[in-house]
Amino acid sequence: MIGFMPELYEDELLYSVLSRYYARSGHLIYRAASEELFQNPKVRPDVLLVNAYKKEVIDVLGASMETLVRKHTMFPAYAMFLPYQRRKDAFHSLVRRDGKHNNLLAIPVRKKSKYLRYCPVCAERDRQQYGETYWHRTGQIQGVKVCPQHRCYLQATEVLVSGKATPAFTPAEEAIPETQEVISCNNELELKLAQYIINVFQTDIDMENQVSVGEFLHMQMQRTEYLSLRGEQRNIGKLHQDFTRYYRDLQDNDFTELWQIQKVFTNDRYRLQDVCMLAMFLGVKPEKLVNRKLPESSQIEEFEQRIYQLHEQGMKYPEIAKMLGGSYDTVKCIGEGRYKKYKKDNIGKQNIQSKKKGSDWKKIDRETLPLVKTAISGIREDKSQNGKPGRVTEYAVTKALGLPSKRMCQLPLCRLEIQKYKEEYPRYWARKVVWAVQEVLKNGDELNWKRIRELTNLRKMNFQRCFPYLIYETEKEVAEKIKSTIEI
Template identity: 30%
Template sequence: MDGRGREMINFLPLIYEDELLFSVISRYKQICGMESKRALEMDLFKIYKRMGRKSVLFPQYLDTFVSNLPPTSKLSIKEIITNHTMYPFYTAMLSEQKSQSVFIAMEKGYGKCIENMVGMAGSKVKSTNYLRYCPKCYKEDLEEIGESYWRRLPQVPGALYCPTHKVLYKDSNVVITDCRNDFYCVDEDTCNTEVMMDTNPNQFMLLNLRYMENVSYLFKQHVIKKDLTFIINFYIDRLRERGLASKGGKIYIERLIEAFLSYYPSDYLELMQSVVDIEKEANWLRLFVRNNNKNRSPLRHLLFLQFLGITVEELYSTKSTTGKQTILLKRTPLFDVEERRKQWLMIIEKNPGVSRSQLKQIGKGLHTWIYVNDREWYEEVTPRTRERKQKAEIIDWEKRDEGCLEFAKSAVERILNAEGKPIRITPSTIRREIGVSRWFNHAKLLKTRQYISDVTEDIESYRVRKIVWAIEEMIKQGEKLTVYKIQLKAGFGGGNKGIKDIIIKTIM
C-alpha cells in the first residue's frame, strides 16, 4: 500500500520498444494467471464501474494506471502515450490544440471513442480489423527473448511490409475493433511463423517500404505540430516548384492527378485505400489539396509527401511557407505613345489585306497595349478585312459511332484477356486502351456510350472477377486455397472483412 492506504500492483513486465500498452497488459495478465478480464481492469485501473469502450489503439484513464504502478516505476503518462500507443501517428497532422485534447482524453478518460476525435470514424481510410504482426519478427522474438509482443508499426493503415524482414504483415486471430475483447498475447494461439507468399509486383514493396520510413519517423520523433493551413501551404509551395501550381499558388489539378496516377499504380492505391476515381469531380485527391478544415487521414498525407519526393522530416523542419499569393506586376512603358503608333502603322503597311486577328498575332503585346490604351486611334487606322470562314466539315455521326463502337468492343476484349491481375472496365480504362481522350464521350456517339455504360463494372463485380482470377491462378500453380491467401493474391491485403465475405461466397 502507499501512504494513503491504497493498494498498488507489485510489478509490471519489461516494456519492449514500440510495444502497445495493450500488449503489456496482456503479458501482465498471463504472468499473473488472471482469468477474469474484469478483475484485471480493477487491478490496473481501480475503476469500480465499467470502463466503457476500451480501445487497443487509444487506451484511457492512464493517470489512474500510472498512479497505481509501484513507487519505483519511472513510467510516465507521456511516455506511454507517445511510445506505446498510436497517438503519434494519428495526431501527426493535427494542430497542437487538437492533439492536446486527445492527450488529455487518454490521460483523464474521455468516456467515449477517441477514434472519433482523431477523425478515424468519418474517414474512408479504415484501421485494420485484426491485430497484425510479422511472422519473422515473431519467430526471432521467441528465439531471442522467449516471448513476443504486439508492435505498433503493423497496426498502421497501409502498413503492408515489415521494414526489417521485407515480408508481408499478417492478420492475427485477435479482433481489434471489439471493445469487449479480452487481452491476448502474441503466442501460438493467435499467431504463427508461416510467411505469406507475396504476389504483388516488386514495385509495391519498394513504394510501401518508403511509406514505412515516414511512419517510423512519426513514431520515433516527437515532432512540433503544424496546423493544417501550414501543411496545405507547404504542399502548394512544393507543387509550384514542380510546375504543378502557378506562381500565385493555383493548383493545376488535372496535371496533378495525372502525375499522381503515373507515380502510384492503381492496384497499389487500392491496397492503400486511396483509389483516385478520375470520373468523379469530388475524388479525394481534388479535395485533399483544398484549404479547408476537414480531417485528412495521415496515410494520405504520407502518400502525398512521398509522391512529392519529400520526407515527413522535411515537412516538420520547414519554418515558413508561402502558399497562395497575389502577384502584382509593375509595368514600365518601353516606348511613348507616338513610338508605339509608328510601329503599329509599320505592321499594317507591311501586311496589306490581312485581318485584325492576324495583325494581332503579328504585333503581339503592341496590339494589346494600343487596343487598351489608344482605342480610338486604333479603330481609325486599323483596316477591317473580313476573313472568309471555311465551311466546317460535315461529320457523319452515325458512321463515326459505328467505328467508335468497334474500337470500344476491341478494347474491352483486350482488357478482359490481358495477362496478369484483372483491370477494372471503366470509361477511362477503355479510353486509355484505345488511346483517345474525352471526345470519346461525345453525346452523339449514342451506341458507343450505351455500350460503355453496359460493360462498365461496378466495384463489387470487379472485386469478384479479381477473386475468381486469383483462385484460378492458385489452382494452376497448385497452391493451397485459403481465404487469406486468396485475398492477398487478388491484391486486397488481409484485413478487409467485406472482401473475406465475398471470397467465402465465391468458393462455396
C-alpha cells in the same frame, strides 16, 4: 497491489505490455486483472489507444503518460495531420485519460472487422531476442500491408480490434503461431510506400507546429507544373493524372479520386496513408512532412518581385510578360500595383496597399499582425451582440479587415495567428451553447432547449454533436448541467 510490470519493448502497444502482465500475474479471469489496472474494472481494454488506468499502473510502467501516448499507442496514426488545436486537445485528452479523444482523433471508419496483425519474421526474431513476441504498433497502421524490412506481407490474427469484442487481454505470444508461412512481397512500390508511412509514423511530432499539411504540400509544388506561373493556382487535373499513374500498380488503393486529393490540400482529409502518398509522390522527406516549415518567401512573392525588378531595369511590360511566360495584362497589373490590391477597410485601419515599386511583404506581415489579432478577438466575441461567439476563419478575418480573400497567402505570421484559433464546427457550436446558457441564466430565464435554439439557431443534431466539446469550454459541472437540464 501491482508488484511488477514487464518492461516495455520498442514500438510495443500499451495493450501488449498489459497483456503480458496479465499472462504472468496468475489471474485466471479478465475481471481480476481489470480491477488492478483500470479505474473502472468493467471497462473494455482499448487495444490501440488508452484507458483510464490507476495511477500506480503508470508509475510501475516507468514512463510518463506523455511518452506512453507518443511511443506506445496509435496516436501518431490518427493525429499526425490534424489541425493544431484539435491535435493538442486530442493529445491532452489521452494524457488525462478522460475518454474524450475518440471525438477528436481522425480514426478511419472500417468497412470490415479489423484484427491485430504481425510480421512472421519479426515475431520469430522477437522470440530469439526476448524469448517472446509482442504486438508491434507498426503492424497496425492502416494502409501498411507489408513489412518493408523483411519484404513480406503482414498476417492477421484472431484478436479483434473492436468496441464490440469480448473484453480480454491476449498476449501476442499466445495469438501468433510458432511457425507461419512467409508470403513475400515483390511489389517495390508497395514496399516503398510502407516504409515511407512507417518513417512518418515513427517521427516525433512537434505538438506546437501550427503549419497545416495542406498549405505545406501546396508550397512543396512551387516552381513545378502543378502550380500556375505565379504559384497561386493548382493544376489539380495534371496533378491527379500523374498521381494516379504513379500509383497504378498499388493494390487495393482507395485514394484515387481528384476530390480526395483536393481535400488534403484544403485540410479536410487527414488520413495518414493519403497524406503520405501525396507527399511521397511530391518527393517530400518524412521528417519534413511531420515537422512542417513554410519557405521564407513564396512563389507569388518571388514572381511579383521579379516583375518589379525587371521593370525598374527599364524593361517594358510586354517584354517582361514574354520573358516570364505570363499574361501581359497580369504582368502589367502587378507592376502597376493594381493586381488584387488592398481595399481601404471601413473602420479606419491603415491602408496597406501595394506600392508600384514592389512591397516588403515581411514588413506588411508584421504590421498587419496586430490588426489580425484585434479582428480575431472581435470575431470570437462580438460586443455588438452581447459577446456572441463567431467562428474564426481566414475569410472572416480578411472580410473584417477589408482585405482580398487570398491576401493571407502572402502573410505567413498572420496566417499562423488565424490557425491558432481555427476550429471545427462542433467546437464552435460548444462555445455558442455555453454563451447561450450564460445569457439565459443571466436573464433569469428557464434553461431549456427552446431558449438555446433561439439564441444559437442550432439544429438538434448539431447540438448533440457539440456535447463532447463542452468540457473544453466550461467547467465540468456546468457541462453536465447543460446536458442533463436540456431535454432534446
